[in-house]
Amino acid sequence: MPGLRSERISGQHMLTTREHCMDRRIEATIKIIHTEIHRNIPVRELAERVRLSISHFIRLFKAETSLSPKQYVRCVRMEQAEALLDDSFLSVKEIAASVGIGDRSHFSRDFKRLRGQAPTNFRDRERDLSDRNSRHLKSKIGYAAKDRSVQRSMGAGAIHD
Secondary structure: OOOOEEEEEOOEEEEEOOOOOOOHHHHHHHHHHHHOOOOOOOHHHHHHHOOOOHHHHHHHHHHHHOOOHHHHHHHHHHHHHHHHHHHOOOOHHHHHHHOOOOOHHHHHHHHHHHHOOOHHHHHHHHHHHHHHHHHHHHHHHHHHHHHHHHHHHOOOOOOOO
C-alpha cells in the first residue's frame, strides 16, 4: 500500500503514514476504524464524526492514505484476520465475525483476493512453517543435550579451576 505502513500505536496494530503530517481528522478516523473494526461503520458516519461532508471526507482520506475509506477498512480487517489466523484457534467463521464480516464466504473471497490464498490455506501454511521451525529447534536442543551427555560420560563436562 503506497504511503502506508504498519505501526503499533497505544497497543494496537494500525496502518499509518509518517511521510508527512497527516490531517488530524483522518488520524481521528483511523483511530475510530481500528477501535471499532468489528462494526460495519458507514462512510457517512465516519465523515459526520470528523465533521466533514462525505465527498470531502473521501477525497481527503484518499489523499492522505492513498486508499478509499472502504479499502482501508478492508485492509485493516484482513491484517487483523491474518494475526488471528496465526495466533488463535478461532474458526474462520469466528475470525470473520470478530473483524466485522458476518458472511464467511464473503470474508474468504476478500481474504483470498488480498492475500493470494484462502484463510484456511494461509493458516495451514503458517502452522506448517511454525511446526518446521519448532522441529528444527527441538533437533538443535536434542543435539546439544546429546553433546552434553557425551561430554559428561567422557568426563569433559566438568570445569575445574
